[in-house]
Amino acid sequence: xxxxxxxxxxxxxxxxxxxxxxxxxxxxxxxxxxxxxxxxxxxxxxxxxxxxxxxxxxxxxxxxxxxxxxxxxxxxxxxxxxxxxxxxxxxxxxxxxxxxxxxxxxxxxxxxxxxxxxxxxxxxxxxxxxxxxxxxxxxxxxxxxxxxxxxxxxxxxxxxxxxxxxxxxxxxxxxxxxxxxxxxxxxxxxxxxxxxxxxxxxxxxxxxxxxxxxxxxxxxxxxxxxxxxxxxxxxxxxxxxxxxxxxxxxxxxxxxxxxxxxxxxxxxxx
Amino acid sequence: xxxxxxxxxxxxxxxxxxxxxxxxxxxxxxxxxxxxxxxxxxxxxxxxxxxxxxxxxxxxxxxxxxxxxxxxxxxxxxxxxxxxxxxxxxxxxxxxxxxxxxxxxxxxxxxxxxxxxxxxxxxxxxxxxxxxxxxxxxxxxxxxxxxxxxxxxxxxxxxxxxxxxxxxxxxxxxxxxxxxxxxxxxxxxxxxxxxxxxxxxxxxxxxxxxxxxxxxxxxxxxxxxxxxxxxxxxxxxxxxxxxxxxxxxxxxxxxxxxxxxxxxxxxxxxxxxxxxxxxxxxxxxxxxxxxxxxxxx
Numbered sequence: 001x002x003x004x005x006x007x008x009x010x011x012x013x014x015x016x017x018x019x020x021x022x023x024x025x026x027x028x029x030x031x032x033x034x035x036x037x038x039x040x041x042x043x044x045x046x047x048x049x050x051x052x053x054x055x056x057x058x059x060x061x062x063x064x065x066x067x068x069x070x071x072x073x074x075x076x077x078x079x080x081x082x083x084x085x086x087x088x089x090x091x092x093x094x095x096x097x098x099x100x101x102x103x104x105x106x107x108x109x110x111x112x113x114x115x116x117x118x119x120x121x122x123x124x125x126x127x128x129x130x131x132x133x134x135x136x137x138x139x140x141x142x143x144x145x146x147x148x149x150x151x152x153x154x155x156x157x158x159x160x161x162x163x164x165x166x167x168x169x170x171x172x173x174x175x176x177x178x179x180x181x182x183x184x185x186x187x188x189x190x191x192x193x194x195x196x197x198x199x200x201x202x203x204x205x206x207x208x209x210x211x212x213x214x215x216x217x218x219x220x221x222x223x224x225x226x227x228x229x230x231x232x233x234x235x236x237x238x239x240x241x242x243x244x245x246x247x248x249x250x251x252x253x254x255x256x257x258x259x260x261x262x263x264x265x266x267x268x269x270x
Numbered sequence: 271x272x273x274x275x276x277x278x279x280x281x282x283x284x285x286x287x288x289x290x291x292x293x294x295x296x297x298x299x300x301x302x303x304x305x306x307x308x309x310x311x312x313x314x315x316x317x318x319x320x321x322x323x324x325x326x327x328x329x330x331x332x333x334x335x336x337x338x339x340x341x342x343x344x345x346x347x348x349x350x351x352x353x354x355x356x357x358x359x360x361x362x363x364x365x366x367x368x369x370x371x372x373x374x375x376x377x378x379x380x381x382x383x384x385x386x387x388x389x390x391x392x393x394x395x396x397x398x399x400x401x402x403x404x405x406x407x408x409x410x411x412x413x414x415x416x417x418x419x420x421x422x423x424x425x426x427x428x429x430x431x432x433x434x435x436x437x438x439x440x441x442x443x444x445x446x447x448x449x450x451x452x453x454x455x456x457x458x459x460x461x462x463x464x465x466x467x468x469x470x471x472x473x474x475x476x477x478x479x480x481x482x483x484x485x486x487x488x489x490x491x492x493x494x495x496x497x498x499x500x501x502x503x504x505x506x507x508x509x510x511x512x513x514x515x516x517x518x519x520x521x522x523x524x525x526x527x528x529x530x531x532x533x534x535x536x537x538x539x540x541x542x543x544x545x546x547x548x549x550x551x552x553x554x555x556x557x558x559x560x561x562x563x564x565x566x567x
Binding site: 128129157160161164165175176177187188189192193194196197200202206208 | 273275317319321324325326327328329330331333339340341342344345366367369552553554555556557559560561562563564565
């Protein structure tokens, strides 16, 4: 299992079903993982008495929060998590965040009990548990509430009709038992499930009885996309987010800037 | 670790039978567990929170109405029915690489601390790996640990069940030495053969000394160890292949029911076959994906 924060362990970073395998020696890939992990650290400057944690995962959710919630006046950077896995090798060098850290933590200056974690990288299955321990381990669970934003390919959505006929993007929600606030979209029906970091966070919240809600946007666009980002807009009317929203003109400008930056760097002619 | 939930949370399952699946070919064990929970309407009593399984969440997979469809489920949960002294662990996702041994240790520790009387592991094995003898007759097999053999061995004889055959450790070289071989069975063999050592946290000894079941050192260890510390375990498995494994799950759950009598088998008046009424969970919809685009045709 690959971890971060400088913890060196003998591990692989892929999930899979194990058959009757014997213990094996480290491959060159394992050695590379170990080397890269040794370089990574965690910096943290938030207190234990947190009441609200907002966690966007993936580029569209991160861009949504950057446009409609975050700014340099009201929010300050209070922590960072850098991690490494095989996916990091293939990530685009362009990053909308100002540093090379992949998970940045922002705190609302006027209300230090509100924390926002921008997670714009892939956290591998065997890193998720440790990520949770590092982030939630220092937060008191009493009175905490969590909101997670995420995207997922619409082809992963199971429906009796073909996914080609679905009007995507669309929003679905999952909530823990303790979450009693109104949800701004329909709940995700069985047999659909959620995986990756949003699932790990929601599982943690369900087990330890923390009110939490996940808003998952099913989209047919993988990259940064205005339509996908704006699908999250109903979330701004929720009780948690309503007090954090920026001015609409400012948000629209920020969104245009983010998309333009992304387009320039994705243009094969520049 | 086991984290109880619900109003009547309990950590103690003294004298209960634990049913659990192995994540194996066709996911047959997990499908059987779904059938048992759904049919007996077993309430959830806790979560098995672990870093050994790939995280996943979804709404209640056994929902029967709008009201009970919104409860969140995670990748490993515990259900219980005290009236039948039954506790069930359901596993819903694969193991994270190299964490299966750790999971086995955690489960067996929990079984010991919760004082379960016995464990029944539901599993499957690759049909294509059967030998000539196994190709004939029933595809269902059982295994019993020595402790449980004393109590239910006779019952298995009466039921005319077939014990899982051992295979040659070194085929063509030495056919005398036989070992248990459950290809595609996931953690089945590990849990069954190492239930003593794992439960006593001797797995590090096993690794260091490279002991295997047929070696004298292992046998000596078993003889000198107090066998009453062994967790009574039975394995029920079916030979199958990947595909639509619902029929395999129904066959295995009926096999289990022959022994445990969880539900009554009703004799159909029109035929001579026995019909069992297992409730298919609502989450078994769309097992093979969404609907097809009309334009395809």
